Amino acid sequence: xxxxxxxxxxxxxxxxxxxxxxxxxxxxxxxxxxxxxxxxxxxxxxxxxxxxxxxxxxxxxxxxxxxxxxxxxxxxxxxxxxxxxxxxxxxxxxxxxxxxxxxxxxxxxxxxxxxxxxxxxxxxxxxxxxxxxxxxxxxxxxxxxxxxxxxxxxxxxxxxxxxxxxxxxxxxxxxxxxxxxxxxxxxxxxxxxxxxxxxxxxxxxxxxxxxxxxxxxxxxxxxxxx
Amino acid sequence: xxxxxxxxxxxxxxxxxxxxxxxxxxxxxxxxxxxxxxxxxxxxxxxxxxxxxxxxxxxxxxxxxxxxxxxxxxxxxxxxxxxxxxxxxxxxxxxxxxxxxxxxxxxxxxxxxxxxxxxxxxxxxxxxxxxxxxxxxxxxxxxxxxxxxxxxxxxxxxxxxxxxxxxxxxxxxxxxxxxxxxxxxxxxxxxxxxxxxxxxxxxxxxxxxxxxxxxxxxxxxxxxxxxxxxxxxxxxxxxxxxxxxxxxxxxxxxxxxxxxxxxxxxxxxxxxxxxxxxxxxxxxxxxxxxxxxxxxxxxxxxxxxxxxxxxxxxxxxxxxxxxxxxxxxxxxxxxxxxxxxxxxxxxxxxxxxxxxxxxxxxxxxxxxxxxxxxxxxxxxxxxxxxxxxxxxxxxxxxxxxxxxxxxxxxxxxxxxxxxxxxxxxxxxxxxxxxxxxxxxxxxxxxxxxxxxxxxxxxxxxxxxxxxxxxxxxxxxxxxxxxxxxxxxxxxxxxxxxxxxxxxxxxxxxxx
Numbered sequence: 001x002x003x004x005x006x007x008x009x010x011x012x013x014x015x016x017x018x019x020x021x022x023x024x025x026x027x028x029x030x031x032x033x034x035x036x037x038x039x040x041x042x043x044x045x046x047x048x049x050x051x052x053x054x055x056x057x058x059x060x061x062x063x064x065x066x067x068x069x070x071x072x073x074x075x076x077x078x079x080x081x082x083x084x085x086x087x088x089x090x091x092x093x094x095x096x097x098x099x100x101x102x103x104x105x106x107x108x109x110x111x112x113x114x115x116x117x118x119x120x121x122x123x124x125x126x127x128x129x130x131x132x133x134x135x136x137x138x139x140x141x142x143x144x145x146x147x148x149x150x151x152x153x154x155x156x157x158x159x160x161x162x163x164x165x166x167x168x169x170x171x172x173x174x175x176x177x178x179x180x181x182x183x184x185x186x187x188x189x190x191x192x193x194x195x196x197x198x199x200x201x202x203x204x205x206x207x208x209x210x211x212x213x214x215x216x217x218x219x220x221x222x223x224x225x226x
Numbered sequence: 227x228x229x230x231x232x233x234x235x236x237x238x239x240x241x242x243x244x245x246x247x248x249x250x251x252x253x254x255x256x257x258x259x260x261x262x263x264x265x266x267x268x269x270x271x272x273x274x275x276x277x278x279x280x281x282x283x284x285x286x287x288x289x290x291x292x293x294x295x296x297x298x299x300x301x302x303x304x305x306x307x308x309x310x311x312x313x314x315x316x317x318x319x320x321x322x323x324x325x326x327x328x329x330x331x332x333x334x335x336x337x338x339x340x341x342x343x344x345x346x347x348x349x350x351x352x353x354x355x356x357x358x359x360x361x362x363x364x365x366x367x368x369x370x371x372x373x374x375x376x377x378x379x380x381x382x383x384x385x386x387x388x389x390x391x392x393x394x395x396x397x398x399x400x401x402x403x404x405x406x407x408x409x410x411x412x413x414x415x416x417x418x419x420x421x422x423x424x425x426x427x428x429x430x431x432x433x434x435x436x437x438x439x440x441x442x443x444x445x446x447x448x449x450x451x452x453x454x455x456x457x458x459x460x461x462x463x464x465x466x467x468x469x470x471x472x473x474x475x476x477x478x479x480x481x482x483x484x485x486x487x488x489x490x491x492x493x494x495x496x497x498x499x500x501x502x503x504x505x506x507x508x509x510x511x512x513x514x515x516x517x518x519x520x521x522x523x524x525x526x527x528x529x530x531x532x533x534x535x536x537x538x539x540x541x542x543x544x545x546x547x548x549x550x551x552x553x554x555x556x557x558x559x560x561x562x563x564x565x566x567x568x569x570x571x572x573x574x575x576x577x578x579x580x581x582x583x584x585x586x587x588x589x590x591x592x593x594x595x596x597x598x599x600x601x602x603x604x605x606x607x608x609x610x611x612x613x614x615x616x617x618x619x620x621x622x623x624x625x626x627x628x629x630x631x632x633x634x635x636x637x638x639x640x641x642x643x644x645x646x647x648x649x650x651x652x653x654x655x656x657x658x659x660x661x662x663x664x665x666x667x668x669x670x671x672x673x674x675x676x677x678x679x680x681x682x683x684x685x686x687x688x689x690x691x692x693x694x695x696x697x698x699x700x701x702x703x704x705x706x707x708x709x710x711x712x713x714x715x716x717x718x719x720x721x722x723x724x725x726x727x728x729x730x731x732x733x734x735x736x737x
Contacts (some may be wrong), residue, residue, distance in 0.1 A: 016668060023672055080668040122663040137662070 016080025082130025549590025
């Protein structure tokens with residue numbers, strides 16, 4: 001029989017309840033411990049972090065994915081659950097490190113210079129964290145130099161670039177060239193997205209993948225890491 | 227008490243109070259001079275006894291009474307009409323609470339067309355790109371029948387935003403005559419819908435048949451008065467200003483029986499009424515006030531709806547013209563006048579001049595659906611599926627109208643802005659701004675599930691570069707027709723067949 005605490009964590013991820021004050025989907029859950037409190041309890045009880053991931057976080061997200069496909073859940077539900085998983089992973093960070101468990105991969109994420117739009121990027125960050133990736137989110141209006149420095153310093157194998165404006169999308173090309181100039185062209189895979197971008201644009205500027213939305217970002221990254 | 231929610235709106239008003247009073251006085255001036263031409267002697271006597279100046283004249287060889295009413299007579303009678311009352315329904319949850327002082331808007335169907343438009347999607351191959359196949363609707367006209375009326379009632383039962391039922395199709399089967407028309411139309415309706423049923427009365431002699439049927443369903447005479455599952459429409463005036471003899475007799479009978487009635491008038495601006503707003507509204511208001519006065523002279527406190535259906539004429543063929551700005555202007559003014567008199571308003575919206583569903587129909591219908599809902603008229607008929615200036619009923623259009631009316635009801639909901647709402651909002655802003663993503667998505671989930679947030683348009687295309695509204699609406703109609711009907715209990719059906727003569731045997735199968 002599965003640990004009762006793991007069952008509770010899984011239930012609360014599906015409910016998208018990060019903290020005790022969150023409402024969730026079902027009625028009457030306010031005030032009850034949610035993912036943050038339950039994960040802290042699990043750590044205090046020395047539960048195996050690998051077990052938490054494989055028996056709880058992953059199947060919870062699979063269940064949320066099914067509910068989304070069946071039309072029972074909408075994107076806000078999906079994001080709420082993914083946020084819960086991201087939070088759980090953050091809280092478990094030291095335990096994972098101690099146990100020698102690595103994330104599925106590390107991605108630096110940024111909205112390029114001159115562009116302040118970040119809704120899409122933030123959704124991608126939530127979804128990737130929820131899928132078990134480590135995300136280093138640099139925010140918006142990030143210069144080419146800073147992006148390249150962060151990629152180098154973090155040792156990330158993946159870079160996600162976002163732009164909403166036709167005037168800023170060209171910055172992506174500049175970043176990709178900069179990575180090549182630094183000798184990182186082969187070791188760092190670049191994914192791009194944002195309203196004005198396209199598959200054709202990605203090919204044109206030498207990006208490794210174009211992502212139409214956050215779901216595709218997860219799919220593409222899963223493919224690149226496979 | 228349970229009743230349908232409708233939508234409580236903050237009324238949009240074209241007229242200020244001074245303009246309302248100006249129209250009221252103009253209508254009273256019309257009723258004083260020239261007055262109305264009354265073709266019913268009993269009505270003329272009634273008005274005379276209550277202080278009107280009545281004189282008999284001869285018109286085309288027939289007697290007609292000119293009735294000139296003093297303002298006091300009209301005002302006093304109109305003031306006795308009830309401000310609020312209930313229209314009942316087979317299912318108590320479907321009752322309607324009409325209150326002239328509460329702008330709660332209900333939408334319903336109408337009105338007695340002879341043609342049913344059936345829709346089918348056909349595939350067409352592009353000449354330019356033979357691999358490209360598109361679906362185009364094909365329309366077929368069917369003659370209205372009792373079976374089609376049963377279908378209409380069944381469909382309307384399942385249209386979420388349809389609050390009451392006025393039969394949208396006429397029964398013209400072999401075997402239907404003036405003696406059994408009423409029994410068949412009411413039975414076909416009541417046996418297939420649990421919402422309020424309203425209709426005109428074809429034959430005064432058959433009123434008792436209809437009442438017997440309604441009493442059997444409601445559970446007796448007293449139960450019917452408490453839960454009037456049926457009510458009647460009487461277009462007692464033929465515009466301009468002519469009171470119709472046989473309809474007036476029906477008004478007497480219905481009011482005496484204690485059932486709710488709509489006093490309706492439908493002048494056409496440009497032919498049977500002035501086309502200008504002031505003249506049109508003053509005249510229709512005069513006609514309705516005279517009709518309402520009659521009901522209150524017959525029985526003070528009789529439940530009556532102020533029934534306004536003013537339309538304007540097209541100038542190219544003098545047909546009715548529904549999808550035009552003047553329609554809204556006339557009708558909004560009437561809704562304001564009804565509110566001024568504190569009488570619930572039976573109003574009109576959603577008639578397409580277009581003959582088939584499509585962009586023209588959508589424009590024409592939405593133009594009036596939205597404005598008339600905003601007017602706060604309590605009871606808006608003609609709102610589902612009516613095409614060709616009320617000449618035909620198209621069920622797939624009714625399904626589309628249902629979706630549009632749902633969106634309008636949502637749009638006009640009362641603002642949710644209590645102290646608690648604002649406090650919740652402030653707390654959410656703080657929470658989100660403290661988060662790394664600064665996204666509000668997790669906080670919309672309750673709102674989505676509780677219905678606070680509207681759903682996407684039901685018939686939208688996904689990613690195709692084509693409009694598939696009709697195809698999707700037709701699929702929705704088919705699904706809806708597969709839903710079970712809520713028929714009357716067989717024991718009630720048997721009693722009705724036993725006690726009410728003339729109902730077609732075939733209709734029993736629907737029970």
